[in-house]
Amino acid sequence: MTQNKLPALSPSETEILRLVWQLDKATVQDVCDKLPAKRKIAYATVQTLLRRLEKKGYVKHNINGKAHVFFPAVKREHVIKRSVGDFLDRLFGGDPVPLMQYLAEHDKISAEDIEKLKRLTGEK
Amino acid sequence: MTQNKLPALSPSETEILRLVWQLDKATVQDVCDKLPAKRKIAYATVQTLLRRLEKKGYVKHNINGKAHVFFPAVKREHVIKRSVGDFLDRLFGGDPVPLMQYLAEHDKISAEDIEKLKRLTGEK
DNA sequence: TGACGACTTGTACAAATGTACGATATAATG
DNA sequence: CATTATATCGTACATTTGTACAAGTCGTCA
Structure with missing residues (x-):
């Protein structure tokens, strides 16, 4: 059984999480690039969102050189x-x-x- | 054409608005009573949500004696x-x-x- | 190996959200 | 007309959300 008590996702977090799934593995930059043209968010903002997503348990990350590579932690x-x-x-x-x-x-x-x-x- | 630039609805506001639609016309109390057993919100909270909904333009109200009767202002x-x-x-x-x-x-x-x-x- | 750049981290902050107390106003009742 | 029960209103406040700057870190290229 999958863990069931994850904190709620905010709308923006959901948006970012979707992209992480789509990319499977992604750096902050990757996510930024993948953002729909209509909804541009600053690099720093995406970063924060990913950080929060990780704190909430929705993603994890590995370090590849300098870059953090985020990946989904939930189905x-x-x-x-x-x-x-x-x-x-x-x-x-x-x-x-x-x-x-x-x-x-x-x-x-x-x-x-x-x-x-x-x-x-x-x-x- | 219906007015198009309404401020976004928060999740809780959406929930309340749905009940107002369902009831067609409703006092704070009516909405409270209609809340699903699972999601009980205090009277005062429902009040605030209705106030905000009105400020945002989603509902209006008439006064019937002491009670405010809210009704939808958008389709x-x-x-x-x-x-x-x-x-x-x-x-x-x-x-x-x-x-x-x-x-x-x-x-x-x-x-x-x-x-x-x-x-x-x-x-x- | 030292400077350069790409990335992250820490921190900040205003606005929105969820929640509710205390004071006030008013319809109804005796 | 005074009392009471019921509603509303103003206000408050802790969190969460959206957004981002400035400073630090760590590969990399000359």
Whole structure:
């Protein structure tokens, strides 16, 4: 079983953590580079966020020469579960259907996507 | 067009706002009563949250005798759009498919739900 | 091996957030 | 009309969050 009492993630921390997962292993610089053009955060800020993420137990780091190389310390799956759960509770009182509906109605999800999903749940 | 530059909602504010929508019109007390058993917040805290929500423009209130009766000042649809968008960006880099997948894989969504959704998008 | 640069660390700080006490105002009741 | 029960309001305050400067450290290149 995965550790369950991790401190909550702030929005910005979540953003950074996502990039660390995406990169698998990343220096502060790597994360900065990977930031979406729309959401530019200063190097120093990313640093702080990574530091806090580490203190909270979401990432760890190795030292490669001068650089710190951060990597995830928790399963993505696990964090997603919590985050989605919280989000659902806050905005929809825990009911996932309206969220699906929203996604479906806004062309964020294509019919094919839903097909795929149907197959997934069906086979389960 | 709906007003677009509303200040961001904090998690707790979101929670309260959801209840106001649900109740349509609500006093502080009403909101307190409606709070999920798991998430009990003190009366005074709910008050503050409603005040802040009003200052930010998400709710307004009438006075009925001594009691303040709060009601939504923004379309639910509108807030949901923003919230879901932000959430998706933070946790999934904007891609909704993994979210659907998560929901589907965790029995949060039944096959019937997906059927319904499929019909929805199909008819669009 | 000494100077240069890339990185980290320590520290700071304003704003936002979560939470709530004490004082005040008011509807209702006897 | 005085009392009481109930609400609100102003205010407060510890944390968390977002953001970042300045100083220190450690490879590296000439």
